[in-house]
Amino acid sequence: MELRHLRYFVAVAETGSLTEAAEHRLFTSQPSLSRQIRDLEEEVGSPLLIRSARGVDLTDAGRAFLDHARMALSQVEAAVEAARRASQPTKPTLALGFLTGTEMTWLPRAMQVLRDELQGIEVTVSSDYSPDLADALARGKLDAAFLRTEAGFGLEYRIVRREPLVVLMPSDHPLALRERIRPEDFDGEVFVATSNKAKVLQAVTRAYLQKAGIAFEREHNVDNLAGAMSLVASTRGLALMPAYAMNLLPWSVVSRPLDGEVPMIDLAVGYNKTNASPVLKRFLERLDELADDGHARLV
Structure with missing residues (x-):
């Protein structure tokens, strides 16, 4: 089995189309790509894709194979990045x-x-979505990141803070007169939810909504948070966001x-345990000092 x-396979799985993957991701011909996928399926010993007029879907074997394929590619990229750093x-x-x-x-x-x-x-220093940070850690592009505990990337996490969710709303919303928002206050309101791009926050939010029967x-x-604040202001809706959002609110939105x-959500320092950087090691050894100001606590 070769890396190609x-x-x-990952390109086809992510695009859902042999033609799309061939023309726009891999820059090869569709027949050639089909042959490569068939060769892979023969080597695995199981069909990985279901082909139809609408495109392709993953079989159960394909879904299981996809996570490991992504991780293998990430580890290869991380190895290349480590070698490049060591050579300089x-x-x-x-x-x-x-x-x-x-x-x-x-x-x-x-x-x-x-x-x-x-x-x-x-x-x-860089800032990004949490899943993109996790991907960069897995690929060796970052040494450490402050992010959510994203699953499926093979990373190590050390939680630095457990943060409550708060309700965002337009500054002139009737609920802004309340000191605290009860679950029943959501009834009939427009709700601004997080998409699959923020899976950890989405899971915490959905669990709270379902448990509270909202x-x-x-x-x-x-x-993203900026988009949430814009939609809250424009749709006069409510949103559940981590408390750090309070530091970034425009005049038109209050919490x-x-x-x-x-509901609580974790912020963690994530890193790749295969990263042998001595600077990263020193940073992790002194990570407890982040809690010295009393606002954060390592758990």
Whole structure:
């Protein structure tokens, strides 16, 4: 089995089309791609795809194979990235990633942890969606990231904070007069929900809504905090978001805490255990110092 077989299979699985994958992802001919997929299926010993006029779907074997194929490709990329870094005897680096919006709180704390090493290392910083940060960690593009505990990437996580969800609403919404929002206050309201791009937050939110028996008029989906705030203001809807959102609210949106049992979501420092960076090792050894200000607690 060759790496190209894995790349081809992942491309077809993600696009749902042999033609789309061939023309726009792999830049090869569709007949050639079909042959490669057949060769892979013969080697695996089981059909991986169901072909139809609408495209392709994964078989049960294909779904099981997809996760491992992605992980194998990620590990190869991580190995290449590690070799490239090792071949360049330059200043040691630490690539940090942040779930967009969290860098305002956690970047200064991370720099404080590294204060004794800052003159000797080069720190790069980026912000992104949590799943994209996890993917970058798996591929060796980042050394550590502040993100959700994303499954399926083979990463290690150390939780640095458990954060409550709060209700976002237009600043002139009638519910803004309340000190706390009860589950029944959602009845009949427009709800702004998170999309599959934020799977961890989506799961926490859905679990709370189902347990509380909350009914709402209609739902809008959004995949980032900025989009959620915009939709809250424009649709006059409600949204459940982590409490760090309170630091980023425009004048048109306010937040209120929930009454009763409040759903919580974890923020973690994630890293790839195969990453042998000595700078990462020192950072992880001093991670407990992030809790020194009393606002965070490692669990």
